[in-house]
Amino acid sequence: xxxxxxxKWKHLTEDDRARIAALLSEGHRFSHIGExxxxxxxxxxxxxxxxxxxxxxxxxxxxxxxxASKCLRRNICLDRTGCISLCxxxxxxxxxxxxxxxxxxxxxxxxxxxxVCNGCEKHIYxxxxxxxxxxxxxxxxxxxxxxxxxxxxxxxRTEDEMAQIAEIAGPLxxxxxxxxxxxxxxxxxxxxxxxxxxxxxDAGYIGIKNIDLxxxxxxxxxxxxxxxxxxxxxxKIGHTYDKFLEFAAENPExxxxxxxxxxxxxSDKKKLLTLMRRDLRLMVIMLLPYKTKECAVSAINTxxxxxGTEMFEELFPVILTDNDSPFANPKEFEVNEDGAxxxxxxxxxxxxxxxxxxxxKNHEFIRYIIPRGKTFxxxxxxxxSLMMNHINSTARPDLKGECPMALALxxxxxxxxxxxxxxxxxxxxxxxxxxxxxQASPAPKSI
Numbered sequence: 076x077x078x079x080x081x082x083k084w085k086h087l088t089e090d091d092r093a094r095i096a097a098l099l100s101e102g103h104r105f106s107h108i109g110e111x112x113x114x115x116x117x118x119x120x121x122x123x124x125x126x127x128x129x130x131x132x133x134x135x136x137x138x139x140x141x142x143a144s145k146c147l148r149r150n151i152c153l154d155r156t157g158c159i160s161l162c163x164x165x166x167x168x169x170x171x172x173x174x175x176x177x178x179x180x181x182x183x184x185x186x187x188x189x190x191v192c193n194g195c196e197k198h199i200y201x202x203x204x205x206x207x208x209x210x211x212x213x214x215x216x217x218x219x220x221x222x223x224x225x226x227x228x229x230x231x232r233t234e235d236e237m238a239q240i241a242e243i244a245g246p247l248x249x250x251x252x253x254x255x256x257x258x259x260x261x262x263x264x265x266x267x268x269x270x271x272x273x274x275x276x277d278a279g280y281i282g283i284k285n286i287d288l289x290x291x292x293x294x295x296x297x298x299x300x301x302x303x304x305x306x307x308x309x310x311k312i313g314h315t316y317d318k319f320l321e322f323a324a325e326n327p328e329x330x331x332x333x334x335x336x337x338x339x340x341x342s343d344k345k346k347l348l349t350l351m352r353r354d355l356r357l358m359v360i361m362l363l364p365y366k367t368k369e370c371a372v373s374a375i376n377t378x379x380x381x382x383g384t385e386m387f388e389e390l391f392p393v394i395l396t397d398n399d400s401p402f403a404n405p406k407e408f409e410v411n412e413d414g415a416x417x418x419x420x421x422x423x424x425x426x427x428x429x430x431x432x433x434x435x436k437n438h439e440f441i442r443y444i445i446p447r448g449k450t451f452x453x454x455x456x457x458x459x460s461l462m463m464n465h466i467n468s469t470a471r472p473d474l475k476g477e478c479p480m481a482l483a484l485x486x487x488x489x490x491x492x493x494x495x496x497x498x499x500x501x502x503x504x505x506x507x508x509x510x511x512x513x514q515a516s517p518a519p520k521s522i
């Protein structure tokens with residue numbers, strides 16, 4: 076059957092449509108056209124029937140009524156005094172005649188192959204006064220292109236399905252929940268993939284705009300400052316980033332933690348100390364009354380006292396931090412007040428916050444709740460503990476859809492984590508907006 080196998084599964088081209096129109100005009104059957112183009116005859120039939128267009132008959136006056144040939148009525152409209160012409164010759168007679176019966180023009184080709192008037196002798200010689208169906212390559216190609224474009228526009232879902240997605244996602248986005256967290260906890264209810272979910276939101280199909288999402292905002296191009304070379308204080312010798320890389324290579328099974336300080340307004344005295352287990356993304360947040368070494372060490376001591384030295388060492392055996400002044404003396408963090416070693420402390424290179432990028436990325440969740448530049452003066456330990464639990468209960472793509480708190484519960488149990496004020500927040504109750512701490516009710520002391 077010709078080249079059919081060579082062109083199978085391929086769309087018809089404009090040249091193919093031109094050949095179809097020409098062959099129809101020559102009176103060829105669909106089977107013969109399909110053999111020439113290498114297509115199945117049903118493909119040709121569907122193409123012709125889908126792309127044909129209707130050409131209205133221009134002959135309407137005396138043949139618009141089935142009784143016109145024998146009608147002898149005159150002056151039906153009563154508008155023209157003295158009119159003696161037959162009403163059937165007037166184009167307005169059908170509006171006034173009560174006996175008007177429209178003539179239905181039916182073509183023998185309309186409902187059976189070839190479905191068009193191409194190749195019909197009456198059409199060719201202009202003798203057909205019926206409504207005609209024609210197939211023209213230019214019109215067919217234009218119709219094909221419009222359908223192709225429209226089929227790729229808009230969501231491939233029903234209105235009910237789109238309403239269901241909007242009903243689930245809308246309130247959760249208002250709570251500041253990331254799209255990934257929403258999808259992971261409602262995948263069984265959403266009839267789409269996670270990629271499609273992001274695409275629908277980006278296109279505004281479900282009533283959520285990009286302005287409602289934080290990560291869609293374009294960042295300004297960063298200005299790179301000249302790096303100042305600082306001398307390494309004697310206290311930090313042996314705790315450099317190079318030594319950290321050596322230790323991590325020799326002890327790949329030892330989990331790494333990252334530590335930093337988050338600030339609000341420059342005038343605020345209160346700061347936040349964050350300590351995050353890198354593999355779990357589990358972040359402990361402590362409220363510091365001042366940004367001093369004493370306050371930072373006291374916060375670490377408080378965590379150790381709550382957990383016990385052995386559990387603290389199991390949770391945070393190695394800590395990587397920056398060169399901020401509160402972390403200047405590594406020994407005070409590595410050794411507790413009783414002289415027992417509880418962790419190892421290493422420092423990033425100057426101006427290289429990317430070396431503890433996992434924690435820097437996790438700080439975004441804090442900024443969702445307390446935007447940059449907002450004051451920390453109203454924070455209390457209860458509010459900080461609440462914020463910590465909501466952040467740790469947010470699902471993460473890099474944890475394969477799990478949240479840090481769920482993984483930590485599997486490894487250490489709820490009793491251990493409760494000692495440092497941690498608990499799992501139900502997925503749909505997670506809130507990552509300023510409303511969380513504005514409406515926070517008094518809670519038990521975190522630590």
